Amino acid sequence: MAVTEASAAAAVEAVFRIESARIIAGVARIVRDVGIAEELAQDALVAALEQWPESGVPDRPGAWLTATAKHRAIDLVRRKETYARKLAEVGRTLEDVQPPGPDDIAGADDIDDDLLRLIFTACHPVLSTEARIALTLRLLGGLTTDEIARAFLVSEPTVAQRIVRAKRTLGRAGVPFEVPYGSDRAARLDSVLEVIYLIFNEGYAATAGDDWLRPGLCEDALRLARVLAGLMGQEPEVHGLVALLELQASRTAARTGPDGEPVLLADQNRSRWDRLLIRRGYAALERANALGGAPGPYALQAAIAACHAHAVTYEETDWAVIATLYGLLAKAAPSPVVELNRAVAVSMAEGPEAGLALVDALAGDRALAAYHLLPSVRGDLLARLGRADEARAEFVRAAGLTRNAREQALLLARAEKEAEEGGAPR
Secondary structure: OOOOOOHHHHHHHHHHHHHHHHHHHHHHHHOOOHHHHHHHHHHHHHHEEEEEEEHOOOOOOHHHHHHHHHHHHHHHHHHHOOHHHHHHHHHHHHOOOOOHHEEEEEEOOOOOOHHHHHHHOOOOOOOOOOHHHHHHHHHHOOOOOHHHHHOOOOOHHHHHHHHHHHHHHHHHHOOOOOOHHHHHHHHHHHHHHHHHHHHHHHOOOOOOOOOOOOOOHHHHHHHHHHHHHOOOOOHHHHHHHHHHHHHHHHHHHHOOOOOOOOHHHOOOHHOOOOOHHHHHHHHHHHHHHHHOOOOOOOHHHHHHHHHHHHEEEEEEOOHHHHHHHHHHHHHHOOOOOHHHHHHHHHHHOOOOOHHHHOOOOOOOOOHHHHOOOOHHHHHHHHHHHHOHHHHHHHHHHEEEEEEHHHHHHHHHHHHHHHHHOOOOOO
């Protein structure tokens, strides 16, 4: 049945947002270039806008777009002078792909391997972290350049340039459109997991701007992690990352107040934690552990998050177990940030003096020189020790280092509270 142009456009937009990664992945397997694959996917989208108002929206619109884009990829390859060589490379793949039609669309969903190849290509270490994030959100998250720019508080031209350069870099470097194996796979998987976690963290506690949370980024990262877990079910760290994100995301509703202000873990209303996400997190963590071997960094962080989820109240948190888990994490993935978090856990388990000693040992670490959470944590420990004036100074220092307006306001409020309690001048 024919539909209006407006309803067809709405259907195309909705389907493309959901299916774009699979379409690009399927086409990239043919043309071996993610930039060209994205352009061909856009061509298929235009074809849908032209044809669907007349023919009606197909029963399986995503498969229709995929088949159309693949068919155009074949036409492109055939037009090139190197057709014969590329035909030999692609082999049966080209021969198997037919014009879109009811019989052919039935097999168009069998492209999970292509999606996996696209994930590994977009997160290739040859790209900078910023480029990997932008390309991953564009190709796999289906976000527009403008949406990525707004999410990371950079200009749209900057994001556009990052994406263009990333595609060129992949082409110049001859990055194959494939899932690596052996040691290469381990190294590349680490990069994939890192990018997804960075996207989530930017949504969970924004680096800069007026909002502390950006739930859309958290949802994109969680969706990517779930897709990856479906594709790589035998990789324990993939399930570890899913578990970590599910458990952390469960606290989203309780992490801000009515006006968007941050609410610290100790003050959160735990009845607002999402129990479904917590159950999903537990299940993912069980899958990670069931696969055997020593738990990796993401599984260990998920175990820490699970400890928090188990505690009915903040006071009932098993800080001794959390401190032990942070000790294991420090051995598995040593970093000054992990040490800072371990100091917090130790302070809760053994007292603020024990934690302060660990924090002071980090004072000279250059990696933390501009990290606002170092003075923030130190201020908290000093406040618990009754050293209000010193605590106030640390909160003020932390507020000067953060670029997030909400976090800055929270830290200045804590500094003011310590000033009141210590009698120091404001």
